[in-house]
Amino acid sequence: MRKLLWTALGLGLAVIYFPLVVVLLNSFNADTTFGFPPTRFTLEWWSRAAANEGALHALWTSVEAGLAATAIALVLGTMAAFALQRYRFFGRNPVSLLIILPIALPGIVTGIALNNAFRTILGIDLGLLTAIIAHATFCIVVVFNNVVARLRRMGGNLEEASMDLGATGFTTFRLVTFPMLRSALLAGGLLAFALSFDEIIVTTFTLGTGMETLPIWIYNNLFRPNQAPIVNVVAAVLIVASTVPVYLAQRLSGDTASGGRL
Amino acid sequence: MTAVSAFFYRKPRLRLGFLLSAPLLWLGLAYLGALAALFVTAFWHTDAFTGQVVIEWSLDNFKTLFTDAVYRTITFRTVGIAALVTVIDAVIAFPMAYAMAKLASPRAQRILVIAVMTPLWASYLVKAYAWRSMLSGNGALSWLSPGYGVTATIMTLSYLWLPYMILPIYAGLDRLPDSLVDASGDLGARSLRTFRSVILPLTFPAIVAGSIFTFSLSLGDYIAVKIVGGTSQMLGNVVYDNIGAANNLPFAATVATVPVVIMLVYLAAVRRTGALDNL
Numbered sequence: 001m002r003k004l005l006w007t008a009l010g011l012g013l014a015v016i017y018f019p020l021v022v023v024l025l026n027s028f029n030a031d032t033t034f035g036f037p038p039t040r041f042t043l044e045w046w047s048r049a050a051a052n053e054g055a056l057h058a059l060w061t062s063v064e065a066g067l068a069a070t071a072i073a074l075v076l077g078t079m080a081a082f083a084l085q086r087y088r089f090f091g092r093n094p095v096s097l098l099i100i101l102p103i104a105l106p107g108i109v110t111g112i113a114l115n116n117a118f119r120t121i122l123g124i125d126l127g128l129l130t131a132i133i134a135h136a137t138f139c140i141v142v143v144f145n146n147v148v149a150r151l152r153r154m155g156g157n158l159e160e161a162s163m164d165l166g167a168t169g170f171t172t173f174r175l176v177t178f179p180m181l182r183s184a185l186l187a188g189g190l191l192a193f194a195l196s197f198d199e200i201i202v203t204t205f206t207l208g209t210g211m212e213t214l215p216i217w218i219y220n221n222l223f224r225p226n227q228a229p230i231v232n233v234v235a236a237v238l239i240v241a242s243t244v245p246v247y248l249a250q251r252l253s254g255d256t257a258s259g260g261r262l
Numbered sequence: 263m264t265a266v267s268a269f270f271y272r273k274p275r276l277r278l279g280f281l282l283s284a285p286l287l288w289l290g291l292a293y294l295g296a297l298a299a300l301f302v303t304a305f306w307h308t309d310a311f312t313g314q315v316v317i318e319w320s321l322d323n324f325k326t327l328f329t330d331a332v333y334r335t336i337t338f339r340t341v342g343i344a345a346l347v348t349v350i351d352a353v354i355a356f357p358m359a360y361a362m363a364k365l366a367s368p369r370a371q372r373i374l375v376i377a378v379m380t381p382l383w384a385s386y387l388v389k390a391y392a393w394r395s396m397l398s399g400n401g402a403l404s405w406l407s408p409g410y411g412v413t414a415t416i417m418t419l420s421y422l423w424l425p426y427m428i429l430p431i432y433a434g435l436d437r438l439p440d441s442l443v444d445a446s447g448d449l450g451a452r453s454l455r456t457f458r459s460v461i462l463p464l465t466f467p468a469i470v471a472g473s474i475f476t477f478s479l480s481l482g483d484y485i486a487v488k489i490v491g492g493t494s495q496m497l498g499n500v501v502y503d504n505i506g507a508a509n510n511l512p513f514a515a516t517v518a519t520v521p522v523v524i525m526l527v528y529l530a531a532v533r534r535t536g537a538l539d540n541l
Contacts, residue, residue, distance in 0.1 A: 006365065008358055009374075013377060016378070017381065019389060020388075022402050023395075077285075079281045080285035095282070096538075100538070104474060105482075106478050106483075110293075112514055114293075116296065116511060116515060117299050120315055201485065204502075235388040246379050246380050250372070
């Protein structure tokens with residue numbers, strides 16, 4: 001039985017990683033039709049991708065949107081976490097449901113709802129700002145979950161002690177609460193950034209025309225045969241780059257392991 | 263500063279109000295408002311000539327959605343694919359999560375969690391694209407490839423959402439005390455009986471938590487379908503095409519209410535299992 005379970009785990013992980021390895025290999029594959037297994041290797045695609053204006057521009061847009069959305073999510077997610085973890089109030093359950101709703105509903109619903117609200121209801125043109133607002137909305141839950149887990153673990157004793165010793169609320173927050181929260185905030189922020197960086201469906205509906213984030217750039221070039229090698233390189237970069245925030249977040253806070261998408 | 267701080271300290275309700283104000287304004291107004299507006303738009307229509315949205319209430323869009331055979335087929339196909347993907351993921355994820363939570367050493371557990379989580383954040387698109395290239399004529403899986411179609415869509419979606427199922431089940435199993443499993447064995451239950459009567463009921467909320475993601479993500483997907491689905495479409499494609507090419511936002515909104523209603527019913531149904539606390 002144990003052997004069977006270990007085999008299942010091994011096989012499962014192999015299946016999870018196999019496609020990613022194929023993409024990595026293909027980014028060095030000299031053959032443009034990407035037959036498998038590759039026979040000759042080259043670095044040409046990598047140097048071409050590094051000089052690709054469209055991809056570099058898209059990368060920059062992704063970083064801008066990710067940083068702004070993460071900043072908003074950090075503030076709102078932390079406030080919500082304090083409110084829900086430290087207080088019992090009427091409507092507490094609906095509020096926590098509201099926080100997970102943007103990721104519990106399909107991305108296309110979030111996307112079209114915001115698209116409709118911006119364009120039809122508010123009459124705002126889509127641009128980078130609308131995409132940032134959309135990203136922040138579904139990133140809040142990531143920060144929220146990390147901060148709630150940390151608040152639950154640290155309890156309120158140290159803060160009470162600080163107040164007993166005469167510190168004001170602000171001083172207590174600055175010298176006691178915040179330092180204990182710092183790594184959870186960093187972990188939540190990193191995951192929020194990664195989530196924003198990877199998001200494509202909501203972005204498609206909320207980013208202005210003519211603008212591209214990296215996933216949208218990939219999507220737009222996916223079906224162009226002569227772009228395939230560069231798409232492979234960008235894909236390979238994304239695979240490698242995405243491991244960094246997850247690894248760091250995992251190191252920073254032992255309490256992020258629980259969630260599914262979070 | 264001290265005065266303000268002291269004032270807030272004496273008024274916990276005020277502090278709560280302050281903490282809740284910004285998140286509630288953002289999510290309540292911006293997000294719920296947008297969802298409500300979407301639902302309202304579903305009852306409008308577009309002018310056939312100008313393509314502008316006409317604010318005129320009618321149930322025509324819903325009538326089309328329910329009576330047109332094409333949309334009925336697509337709805338059933340979408341729900342079927344989402345349900346199948348969820349079942350496949352649960353069956354694959356459970357033994358993996360069990361080995362991680364109950365057989366691995368604490369050190370190995372951490373490494374395995376990272377190993378499962380990392381590809382979760384590797385771009386969705388990259389993974390769907392990898393499947394396209396693997397299923398293609400000379401790709402790595404060409405020997406078993408079903409070509410592009412519903413089967414390929416189910417394979418790809420199951421692959422994409424598998425980690426979303428493994429992690430909640432792992433967390434659920436991790437919380438399950440070993441002593442209960444041992445006790446069941448001591449009382450003479452064989453492994454299958456222990457699984458059915460002890461492990462499964464106690465980890466059910468975690469499985470349901472995972473299913474929320476696999477089900478919801480499949481319901482709304484249109485990109486994987488475009489990449490590996492061949493000619494078969496899902497609800498997401500109808501929404502996407504009506505927003506883009508057809509420029510019929512009201513009808514897109516109507517179609518989008520289908521996954522929302524399904525998900526809200528699903529969330530309401532699983533609330534009592536405690537699955538939402540396992541997210």
